[in-house]
Ligand code: BES
């Protein structure tokens with residue numbers, strides 16, 4: 001059975017379903033979805049097996065388009081992949097219909113109680129399918145190689161708003177329930193399937209863009225993301241036409257474990273980037289950039305994840321540069337470089353070091369466990385190194401051809417290199433030592449090094465406090481670079497002075513606050529503890545939880561464990577797992 005994705009049972013020799021009809025009824029009391037999924041093949045198939053990915057699904061029936069029952073077997077669940085559903089197709093079938101229920105533990109779903117929302121009135125439900133969670137809500141060939149169009153119907157309690165990352169076809173009332181219909185005319189990889197249900201309202205940002213949020217958040221969200229149309233236009237100028245018609249944004253409750261998720265037509269964002277001063281909109285630039293690199297051209301599987309994230313990080317910085325200038329972009333590159341260096345240090349054990357390659361080998365490895373900043377920053381640096389080797393005009397021309405050639409397709413690292421080699425001047429790839437970048441762990445010594453006068457002004461402080469005048473001119477990223485430059489542990493007096501003069505404990509920029517609190521914990525600065533407790537109670541973004549729990553655990557392990565006991569149930573299951581791992585690592589360190 002030829003499989004081309006280590007995280008999917010999809011078999012390359014079997015028919016591929018390229019259209020999905022999905023109907024789901026949402027039951028908040030039971031925390032389940034009752035569903036029908038129709039998988040349609042491009043042409044009539046011959047008799048034989050069809051292997052689908054599932055996780056924790058309760059299968060009720062499997063029939064074909066003539067209502068004939070089809071034999072199937074559900075294999076025992078495997079920890080990472082889930083359970084293979086093998087359907088025995090009879091010849092001539094055009095589709096299979098599966099009725100099923102999801103489990104309350106479906107890994108793609110987070111069910112939030114009303115108390116976990118801003119309004120506190122209504123429950124909330126949302127999906128996170130990347131990397132391999134779509135199979136916990138839909139039985140399908142859950143590999144990015146599958147691209148499918150779909151139609152969907154979502155039935156929810158009438159007091160809630162259903163949103164799905166697709167084109168909306170309107171909704172109707174059926175008694176106490178609302179039924180909303182959607183369709184996705186562009187073929188997407190399954191990990192991009194997404195929906196949310198909650199007390200949501202919208203505000204238009206431009207004719208092709210609006211923001212959705214809970215009513216208490218909508219004003220702040222509309223202000224924060226007011227530049228979205230400009231970013232979109234800049235993206236189009238750099239990378240070519242925007243192929244998804246609309247670009248909407250959904251602000252989720254704080255439990256959302258990521259900064260953002262590039263669901264097609266409807267980016268999902270954490271509320272923690274609503275800083276009040278638009279200082280975190282580079283996250284929007286990043287998710288928007290995925291409209292080209294990631295969603296239009298996707299990694300063939302998680303082993304080539306750097307193509308998605310390195311590509312989006314590079315594209316994000318290009319958008320930032322076009323919008324706010326090269327100095328601001330240079331600061332983002334510098335911060336990214338700093339985070340990459342830290343990550344490389346953390347990953348420097350024999351067991352973890354191989355995942356610092358760009359092209360990874362993930363057979364038997366859960367992609368959620370392999371998630372690091374490496375594919376983002378090392379990947380973006382590689383693209384920048386190639387840009388520097390061939391010059392920007394040539395690289396920009398390459399990007400256009402690349403996006404056009406693989407539009408609505410997928411590729412592997414190896415296919416990417418072959419294509420690069422064909423498009424770029426003969427010696428370009430050897431000049432950047434591309435094999436070292438892709439196949440060796442760590443960072444090549446030749447990696448581009450961000451340079452800027454603003455960066456040098458920060459390093460030359462050697463951790464000493466800035467003058468008031470200097471501090472006033474600093475962006476949030478400069479603050480982060482400064483905080484990162486302070487040698488640890490920092491003296492109590494320095495932290496007290498910084499907090500007194502610059503109010504860091506009250507920073508509304510969550511990235512600055514995280515860096516400040518991590519520095520404080522690593523410096524055993526007890527006055528920061530109440531703020532750390534507060535953040536761990538109210539924020540679900542995995543990146544912050546990971547950093548804060550790790551720093552707190554090294555300072556006071558028992559306290560970190562107590563806080564996790566108190567708050568863990570509110571975290572997204574993936575975030576909970578990440579924190580559990582951090583606490584275990586910290587316990588091993590003591
Ligand atoms: N696609 C990712 C989020 C993701 C990756 C979810 C892998 C599940 C598995 C998204 O585009 C992303 O990279 N988000 C970043 C923000 C960004 C500005 C670097 C995040 O969540 O921190």
Ligand code: ZN
Nearest residue numbers: 286290309312
């Ligand atoms: Zn991304």
